[in-house]
Amino acid sequence: MHPEIKTHLYLPESISTQEYLRQSSLPPWSIVRASIQTGGRGRNGRRWDSPPGGLYYSLRYPTEVSSQPPALQIMGGALCWLELLQELPETPKDFSLKWPNDLLCRGKKIGGVLAEQHADVIDVGFGINVNNFFDELANYRLPPISLSEAGGRRYNLDDLLARWLEKFIPALCRDAGSFFSRRRIQDKLITLGREVVVNGKRGKAVGIGEQGELIMEMDGKVELIFAGDVEEVQQY
Amino acid sequence: MIPWQTLQEIAQLKEEAALTELGWTDEEFEVKLSSTPPGAVAPAAESAPQAVRGAKPRAQGAPAENWVAIEAPMVGTFYEAPAPDAEPFVQPGDKVSYSTTVCIIEAMKLMNEIEAECKGTIKEVCKTDAEPVSKDDTLFYVDPA
Numbered sequence: 001m002h003p004e005i006k007t008h009l010y011l012p013e014s015i016s017t018q019e020y021l022r023q024s025s026l027p028p029w030s031i032v033r034a035s036i037q038t039g040g041r042g043r044n045g046r047r048w049d050s051p052p053g054g055l056y057y058s059l060r061y062p063t064e065v066s067s068q069p070p071a072l073q074i075m076g077g078a079l080c081w082l083e084l085l086q087e088l089p090e091t092p093k094d095f096s097l098k099w100p101n102d103l104l105c106r107g108k109k110i111g112g113v114l115a116e117q118h119a120d121v122i123d124v125g126f127g128i129n130v131n132n133f134f135d136e137l138a139n140y141r142l143p144p145i146s147l148s149e150a151g152g153r154r155y156n157l158d159d160l161l162a163r164w165l166e167k168f169i170p171a172l173c174r175d176a177g178s179f180f181s182r183r184r185i186q187d188k189l190i191t192l193g194r195e196v197v198v199n200g201k202r203g204k205a206v207g208i209g210e211q212g213e214l215i216m217e218m219d220g221k222v223e224l225i226f227a228g229d230v231e232e233v234q235q236y
Numbered sequence: 237m238i239p240w241q242t243l244q245e246i247a248q249l250k251e252e253a254a255l256t257e258l259g260w261t262d263e264e265f266e267v268k269l270s271s272t273p274p275g276a277v278a279p280a281a282e283s284a285p286q287a288v289r290g291a292k293p294r295a296q297g298a299p300a301e302n303w304v305a306i307e308a309p310m311v312g313t314f315y316e317a318p319a320p321d322a323e324p325f326v327q328p329g330d331k332v333s334y335s336t337t338v339c340i341i342e343a344m345k346l347m348n349e350i351e352a353e354c355k356g357t358i359k360e361v362c363k364t365d366a367e368p369v370s371k372d373d374t375l376f377y378v379d380p381a
Contacts, residue, residue: 022318071344100344116347119335199368212344213311226311226343227368 002165004029004173015039016050017058018114018125026060028121033057033161037127053132053146055157058125059165063117065173068180070122071100071212073172074115076180077124078103080167081111082188084160091151096190098142099205099214099230103128104190108145126164130155182208191230199228299377304354306376312343314363314375324365326376330358338376341369356380 007030014034037050103111129146203218
Protein backbone atom coordinates (compact mmCIF):
# COMPACT_ATOMS: atom_id res chain seq x y z
CA MET A 1 0.00 0.00 0.00
CA HIS A 2 1.17 3.55 -0.66
CA PRO A 3 3.30 4.92 2.23
CA GLU A 4 1.04 7.96 2.58
CA ILE A 5 -1.89 5.73 3.56
CA LYS A 6 -2.28 5.66 7.34
CA THR A 7 -5.32 3.40 7.64
CA HIS A 8 -6.50 0.70 5.29
CA LEU A 9 -9.77 -1.02 6.13
CA TYR A 10 -11.07 -3.97 4.20
CA LEU A 11 -14.73 -4.78 4.72
CA PRO A 12 -16.33 -7.98 3.37
CA GLU A 13 -19.58 -6.03 3.05
CA SER A 14 -20.60 -2.42 3.57
CA ILE A 15 -23.65 -0.28 2.87
CA SER A 16 -21.19 1.90 0.99
CA THR A 17 -17.62 2.89 1.62
CA GLN A 18 -18.60 6.57 1.34
CA GLU A 19 -21.24 6.10 4.03
CA TYR A 20 -18.73 4.24 6.20
CA LEU A 21 -16.24 7.08 5.96
CA ARG A 22 -18.88 9.74 6.59
CA GLN A 23 -19.89 8.12 9.84
CA SER A 24 -16.35 7.38 10.92
CA SER A 25 -13.75 9.56 12.54
CA LEU A 26 -10.96 8.05 10.49
CA PRO A 27 -8.08 10.47 9.90
CA PRO A 28 -7.00 11.83 6.53
CA TRP A 29 -5.18 9.32 4.33
CA SER A 30 -7.53 6.52 5.25
CA ILE A 31 -8.86 4.12 2.67
CA VAL A 32 -11.90 1.87 3.04
CA ARG A 33 -12.57 -0.93 0.61
CA ALA A 34 -15.49 -3.34 0.42
CA SER A 35 -16.03 -6.59 -1.46
CA ILE A 36 -19.68 -5.74 -1.97
CA GLN A 37 -21.80 -2.72 -1.20
CA THR A 38 -25.43 -3.18 -0.29
CA GLY A 39 -26.40 0.45 -0.66
CA GLY A 40 -23.95 2.01 -3.07
CA ARG A 41 -25.20 5.24 -4.56
CA GLY A 42 -24.40 7.47 -7.46
CA ARG A 43 -25.47 11.02 -8.15
CA ASN A 44 -28.90 12.07 -6.94
CA GLY A 45 -29.10 8.96 -4.79
CA ARG A 46 -29.25 6.58 -7.74
CA ARG A 47 -28.50 3.00 -6.91
CA TRP A 48 -25.00 1.85 -7.83
CA ASP A 49 -24.86 -1.92 -8.20
CA SER A 50 -21.85 -3.32 -6.38
CA PRO A 51 -21.71 -7.07 -6.99
CA PRO A 52 -18.72 -9.21 -5.96
CA GLY A 53 -15.72 -8.85 -8.23
CA GLY A 54 -15.78 -5.08 -8.51
CA LEU A 55 -13.39 -2.67 -6.84
CA TYR A 56 -15.24 -0.37 -4.43
CA TYR A 57 -13.28 1.98 -2.23
CA SER A 58 -13.17 5.45 -0.72
CA LEU A 59 -10.10 7.51 0.04
CA ARG A 60 -10.12 10.30 2.62
CA TYR A 61 -7.45 12.94 2.10
CA PRO A 62 -6.87 16.42 3.51
CA THR A 63 -8.11 19.35 1.44
CA GLU A 64 -4.88 21.22 2.14
CA VAL A 65 -2.75 18.97 -0.07
CA SER A 66 -3.90 20.60 -3.29
CA SER A 67 -4.83 24.10 -4.34
CA GLN A 68 -6.63 22.82 -7.42
CA PRO A 69 -10.43 23.13 -7.48
CA PRO A 70 -11.83 19.99 -5.81
CA ALA A 71 -13.86 18.98 -8.86
CA LEU A 72 -10.70 18.95 -10.97
CA GLN A 73 -8.97 16.83 -8.32
CA ILE A 74 -11.78 14.29 -8.56
CA MET A 75 -11.71 14.33 -12.35
CA GLY A 76 -7.94 13.85 -12.00
CA GLY A 77 -8.67 10.70 -9.99
CA ALA A 78 -10.77 9.42 -12.86
CA LEU A 79 -8.02 10.39 -15.28
CA CYS A 80 -5.58 8.28 -13.24
CA TRP A 81 -7.90 5.33 -13.68
CA LEU A 82 -8.14 5.93 -17.39
CA GLU A 83 -4.35 6.01 -17.76
CA LEU A 84 -3.93 2.97 -15.58
CA LEU A 85 -6.44 0.94 -17.59
CA GLN A 86 -4.80 1.93 -20.84
CA GLU A 87 -1.44 0.72 -19.53
CA LEU A 88 -2.73 -2.77 -18.78
CA PRO A 89 -1.48 -5.36 -21.25
CA GLU A 90 -3.96 -7.29 -23.36
CA THR A 91 -6.67 -4.79 -22.56
CA PRO A 92 -8.55 -2.61 -25.03
CA LYS A 93 -7.36 0.98 -25.20
CA ASP A 94 -10.64 2.70 -25.97
CA PHE A 95 -11.30 4.26 -22.58
CA SER A 96 -12.69 7.75 -22.11
CA LEU A 97 -14.24 10.11 -19.56
CA LYS A 98 -17.79 11.38 -19.62
CA TRP A 99 -18.38 14.67 -17.81
CA PRO A 100 -18.28 14.96 -14.96
CA ASN A 101 -16.96 11.67 -13.60
CA ASP A 102 -17.93 8.56 -15.51
CA LEU A 103 -15.34 6.19 -16.89
CA LEU A 104 -16.29 4.59 -20.18
CA CYS A 105 -14.96 1.68 -22.18
CA ARG A 106 -16.29 1.32 -25.71
CA GLY A 107 -18.99 3.79 -24.76
CA LYS A 108 -20.16 1.67 -21.83
CA LYS A 109 -19.77 2.52 -18.17
CA ILE A 110 -16.82 0.81 -16.52
CA GLY A 111 -16.58 3.02 -13.46
CA GLY A 112 -17.83 6.04 -11.62
CA VAL A 113 -16.83 8.38 -8.86
CA LEU A 114 -18.62 10.31 -6.16
CA ALA A 115 -16.95 12.64 -3.67
CA GLU A 116 -17.89 14.51 -0.52
CA GLN A 117 -16.15 17.54 0.85
CA HIS A 118 -16.35 17.99 4.60
CA ALA A 119 -14.71 20.75 6.62
CA ASP A 120 -11.10 19.79 6.03
CA VAL A 121 -11.15 16.48 4.17
CA ILE A 122 -12.40 15.12 0.89
CA ASP A 123 -13.80 11.60 0.67
CA VAL A 124 -13.55 10.34 -2.87
CA GLY A 125 -15.21 7.04 -3.69
CA PHE A 126 -14.71 4.90 -6.79
CA GLY A 127 -16.62 1.97 -8.12
CA ILE A 128 -14.76 0.14 -10.87
CA ASN A 129 -16.27 -2.82 -12.69
CA VAL A 130 -13.41 -5.29 -12.78
CA ASN A 131 -14.22 -9.01 -12.46
CA ASN A 132 -17.97 -8.61 -12.04
CA PHE A 133 -20.73 -9.30 -14.52
CA PHE A 134 -24.15 -7.75 -14.87
CA ASP A 135 -27.74 -8.79 -15.11
CA GLU A 136 -28.49 -8.40 -18.79
CA LEU A 137 -32.15 -7.79 -18.05
CA ALA A 138 -31.51 -4.93 -15.65
CA ASN A 139 -32.33 -1.47 -16.88
CA TYR A 140 -29.24 0.73 -16.68
CA ARG A 141 -29.12 4.42 -17.57
CA LEU A 142 -25.79 3.77 -19.29
CA PRO A 143 -24.95 0.18 -20.31
CA PRO A 144 -22.26 -1.26 -18.01
CA ILE A 145 -19.16 -3.21 -18.86
CA SER A 146 -16.44 -4.74 -16.73
CA LEU A 147 -12.72 -4.92 -17.31
CA SER A 148 -12.97 -8.71 -17.50
CA GLU A 149 -15.60 -8.47 -20.21
CA ALA A 150 -13.43 -6.03 -22.15
CA GLY A 151 -10.09 -7.73 -21.57
CA GLY A 152 -11.16 -11.37 -21.52
CA ARG A 153 -9.33 -12.21 -18.28
CA ARG A 154 -9.45 -11.65 -14.52
CA TYR A 155 -7.58 -8.84 -12.79
CA ASN A 156 -6.06 -8.55 -9.32
CA LEU A 157 -8.00 -5.94 -7.35
CA ASP A 158 -5.21 -5.30 -4.82
CA ASP A 159 -2.76 -4.66 -7.62
CA LEU A 160 -5.10 -2.29 -9.43
CA LEU A 161 -5.80 -0.25 -6.30
CA ALA A 162 -2.10 -0.03 -5.40
CA ARG A 163 -1.28 1.18 -8.91
CA TRP A 164 -4.03 3.78 -8.80
CA LEU A 165 -2.74 5.12 -5.48
CA GLU A 166 0.76 5.34 -6.93
CA LYS A 167 -0.60 7.55 -9.67
CA PHE A 168 -3.14 9.64 -7.80
CA ILE A 169 -1.36 10.58 -4.56
CA PRO A 170 1.79 12.04 -6.14
CA ALA A 171 -0.32 13.86 -8.72
CA LEU A 172 -2.52 15.26 -5.97
CA CYS A 173 0.30 16.31 -3.66
CA ARG A 174 3.11 17.45 -5.90
CA ASP A 175 2.09 17.67 -9.49
CA ALA A 176 -1.49 18.80 -9.29
CA GLY A 177 -1.07 21.88 -11.44
CA SER A 178 -0.07 20.00 -14.55
CA PHE A 179 -1.72 16.65 -14.00
CA PHE A 180 -5.15 18.10 -13.24
CA SER A 181 -4.95 20.72 -15.96
CA ARG A 182 -8.14 21.36 -17.86
CA ARG A 183 -6.44 20.62 -21.15
CA ARG A 184 -5.33 17.20 -19.97
CA ILE A 185 -8.82 16.34 -18.78
CA GLN A 186 -10.51 17.82 -21.84
CA ASP A 187 -8.35 15.64 -24.09
CA LYS A 188 -10.02 12.56 -22.62
CA LEU A 189 -13.58 13.89 -22.35
CA ILE A 190 -15.75 12.12 -24.86
CA THR A 191 -18.48 14.63 -24.05
CA LEU A 192 -16.78 17.52 -25.84
CA GLY A 193 -17.75 18.44 -29.37
CA ARG A 194 -20.99 16.49 -29.05
CA GLU A 195 -24.63 17.45 -29.06
CA VAL A 196 -25.87 16.69 -25.58
CA VAL A 197 -28.86 17.35 -23.37
CA VAL A 198 -28.20 18.59 -19.86
CA ASN A 199 -30.99 19.38 -17.41
CA GLY A 200 -33.44 19.32 -20.30
CA LYS A 201 -31.46 21.79 -22.41
CA ARG A 202 -29.86 20.77 -25.69
CA GLY A 203 -26.56 22.20 -26.88
CA LYS A 204 -23.00 21.47 -27.81
CA ALA A 205 -20.40 20.68 -25.13
CA VAL A 206 -17.31 22.73 -25.97
CA GLY A 207 -15.03 22.62 -22.91
CA ILE A 208 -14.67 22.68 -19.16
CA GLY A 209 -14.16 25.79 -17.07
CA GLU A 210 -11.78 26.69 -14.27
CA GLN A 211 -13.82 24.88 -11.63
CA GLY A 212 -14.48 21.85 -13.82
CA GLU A 213 -17.88 23.05 -14.98
CA LEU A 214 -19.10 22.04 -18.44
CA ILE A 215 -19.13 24.85 -21.01
CA MET A 216 -22.00 24.50 -23.45
CA GLU A 217 -23.16 26.45 -26.45
CA MET A 218 -26.93 26.72 -26.50
CA ASP A 219 -28.74 28.79 -29.11
CA GLY A 220 -25.66 30.91 -29.71
CA LYS A 221 -25.12 31.55 -26.00
CA VAL A 222 -22.55 30.06 -23.67
CA GLU A 223 -23.86 28.36 -20.55
CA LEU A 224 -21.88 26.96 -17.65
CA ILE A 225 -23.22 23.72 -16.21
CA PHE A 226 -22.19 22.93 -12.65
CA ALA A 227 -24.54 20.05 -11.91
CA GLY A 228 -26.68 17.76 -13.96
CA ASP A 229 -26.76 14.62 -16.01
CA VAL A 230 -25.40 14.64 -19.53
CA GLU A 231 -27.57 12.70 -21.91
CA GLU A 232 -25.95 12.06 -25.24
CA VAL A 233 -27.89 12.84 -28.39
CA GLN A 234 -25.73 10.30 -30.25
CA GLN A 235 -24.46 7.10 -28.71
CA TYR A 236 -20.85 7.23 -27.60
CA MET B 237 -63.42 56.63 44.70
CA ILE B 238 -64.93 55.02 41.64
CA PRO B 239 -67.65 52.54 42.54
CA TRP B 240 -66.74 48.91 41.87
CA GLN B 241 -69.86 48.33 39.79
CA THR B 242 -69.11 51.36 37.64
CA LEU B 243 -65.59 50.16 37.13
CA GLN B 244 -66.89 46.77 35.97
CA GLU B 245 -69.26 48.44 33.54
CA ILE B 246 -66.48 50.58 32.15
CA ALA B 247 -64.24 47.54 31.74
CA GLN B 248 -67.00 45.73 29.86
CA LEU B 249 -67.55 48.76 27.67
CA LYS B 250 -63.82 48.88 26.93
CA GLU B 251 -63.86 45.32 25.77
CA GLU B 252 -67.04 45.61 23.68
CA ALA B 253 -65.89 48.85 22.05
CA ALA B 254 -62.39 47.55 21.46
CA LEU B 255 -60.99 50.49 23.33
CA THR B 256 -57.25 50.78 23.50
CA GLU B 257 -57.00 53.30 26.32
CA LEU B 258 -58.87 53.81 29.51
CA GLY B 259 -58.17 56.46 32.11
CA TRP B 260 -59.96 57.81 35.14
CA THR B 261 -59.42 60.42 37.79
CA ASP B 262 -60.78 60.04 41.27
CA GLU B 263 -62.59 62.68 43.33
CA GLU B 264 -63.86 64.45 40.21
CA PHE B 265 -64.58 61.13 38.50
CA GLU B 266 -63.13 62.03 35.14
CA VAL B 267 -62.98 59.14 32.64
CA LYS B 268 -60.94 59.20 29.44
CA LEU B 269 -61.63 56.53 26.78
CA SER B 270 -60.14 56.09 23.35
CA SER B 271 -60.31 53.49 20.62
CA THR B 272 -58.17 52.70 17.60
CA PRO B 273 -59.64 53.73 14.26
CA PRO B 274 -60.17 50.94 11.72
CA GLY B 275 -56.90 49.99 9.95
CA ALA B 276 -54.71 51.51 12.58
CA VAL B 277 -52.25 49.30 14.41
CA ALA B 278 -52.51 48.75 18.07
CA PRO B 279 -49.34 49.40 20.01
CA ALA B 280 -47.41 46.24 20.73
CA ALA B 281 -47.16 45.02 24.22
CA GLU B 282 -43.71 44.90 25.73
CA SER B 283 -43.62 41.14 25.54
CA ALA B 284 -44.41 41.01 21.80
CA PRO B 285 -41.89 38.87 19.88
CA GLN B 286 -39.19 40.60 17.84
CA ALA B 287 -40.30 38.80 14.71
CA VAL B 288 -43.33 41.05 14.50
CA ARG B 289 -41.34 44.18 15.08
CA GLY B 290 -42.69 46.97 12.96
CA ALA B 291 -46.12 45.86 14.06
CA LYS B 292 -46.82 43.91 10.91
CA PRO B 293 -47.19 40.19 10.64
CA ARG B 294 -44.31 38.66 8.69
CA ALA B 295 -45.25 38.20 5.06
CA GLN B 296 -44.43 34.81 3.52
CA GLY B 297 -40.81 34.80 2.31
CA ALA B 298 -39.85 38.02 4.06
CA PRO B 299 -37.50 37.32 6.96
CA ALA B 300 -37.63 39.05 10.29
CA GLU B 301 -35.04 41.79 10.64
CA ASN B 302 -32.80 39.88 12.99
CA TRP B 303 -32.82 36.57 11.13
CA VAL B 304 -29.58 35.45 9.56
CA ALA B 305 -29.49 34.00 6.05
CA ILE B 306 -27.35 30.96 5.27
CA GLU B 307 -26.35 31.45 1.65
CA ALA B 308 -25.13 29.02 -1.01
CA PRO B 309 -21.34 29.31 -1.36
CA MET B 310 -21.47 27.84 -4.85
CA VAL B 311 -23.63 26.87 -7.79
CA GLY B 312 -25.04 23.35 -7.68
CA THR B 313 -27.89 21.15 -6.58
CA PHE B 314 -29.34 21.49 -3.08
CA TYR B 315 -29.85 18.31 -1.06
CA GLU B 316 -31.58 18.51 2.30
CA ALA B 317 -30.46 15.03 3.47
CA PRO B 318 -27.38 12.82 3.13
CA ALA B 319 -29.42 10.23 1.20
CA PRO B 320 -32.87 10.18 -0.43
CA ASP B 321 -34.35 8.00 2.33
CA ALA B 322 -32.60 9.82 5.18
CA GLU B 323 -33.93 12.50 7.50
CA PRO B 324 -33.09 16.09 6.53
CA PHE B 325 -29.96 17.51 8.16
CA VAL B 326 -32.09 20.26 9.74
CA GLN B 327 -35.72 21.29 9.90
CA PRO B 328 -37.49 24.41 11.18
CA GLY B 329 -37.14 24.55 14.94
CA ASP B 330 -33.80 22.76 15.04
CA LYS B 331 -30.96 24.41 16.93
CA VAL B 332 -27.75 24.86 14.96
CA SER B 333 -24.26 25.99 15.82
CA TYR B 334 -21.38 27.10 13.63
CA SER B 335 -20.25 23.65 12.54
CA THR B 336 -23.68 22.04 12.15
CA THR B 337 -24.11 20.55 8.67
CA VAL B 338 -27.33 21.99 7.25
CA CYS B 339 -27.37 20.61 3.71
CA ILE B 340 -25.33 19.36 0.78
CA ILE B 341 -24.69 21.21 -2.45
CA GLU B 342 -23.60 18.94 -5.26
CA ALA B 343 -21.53 20.25 -8.12
CA MET B 344 -19.81 17.98 -10.61
CA LYS B 345 -20.46 14.92 -8.42
CA LEU B 346 -18.71 16.54 -5.49
CA MET B 347 -21.02 16.66 -2.50
CA ASN B 348 -20.14 19.72 -0.45
CA GLU B 349 -21.38 19.65 3.11
CA ILE B 350 -22.53 23.15 4.01
CA GLU B 351 -22.14 24.25 7.62
CA ALA B 352 -24.41 26.76 9.34
CA GLU B 353 -21.54 29.13 10.25
CA CYS B 354 -23.92 30.81 12.68
CA LYS B 355 -25.76 29.91 15.86
CA GLY B 356 -29.50 29.89 16.44
CA THR B 357 -32.74 28.21 15.43
CA ILE B 358 -33.69 27.26 11.88
CA LYS B 359 -36.79 29.29 11.01
CA GLU B 360 -37.20 28.59 7.33
CA VAL B 361 -35.86 26.18 4.69
CA CYS B 362 -35.89 28.20 1.49
CA LYS B 363 -35.09 25.46 -1.05
CA THR B 364 -36.60 22.11 -1.86
CA ASP B 365 -34.66 18.88 -2.15
CA ALA B 366 -32.75 18.45 -5.44
CA GLU B 367 -33.44 22.07 -6.45
CA PRO B 368 -30.73 23.86 -8.47
CA VAL B 369 -29.20 26.78 -6.57
CA SER B 370 -27.04 29.72 -7.59
CA LYS B 371 -24.18 31.19 -5.61
CA ASP B 372 -25.45 33.43 -2.78
CA ASP B 373 -28.99 32.06 -2.94
CA THR B 374 -30.55 32.01 0.53
CA LEU B 375 -30.87 28.40 1.71
CA PHE B 376 -32.09 28.89 5.28
CA TYR B 377 -33.10 31.62 7.70
CA VAL B 378 -31.82 31.30 11.23
CA ASP B 379 -33.10 33.16 14.27
CA PRO B 380 -29.97 33.88 16.31
CA ALA B 381 -31.98 34.77 19.43
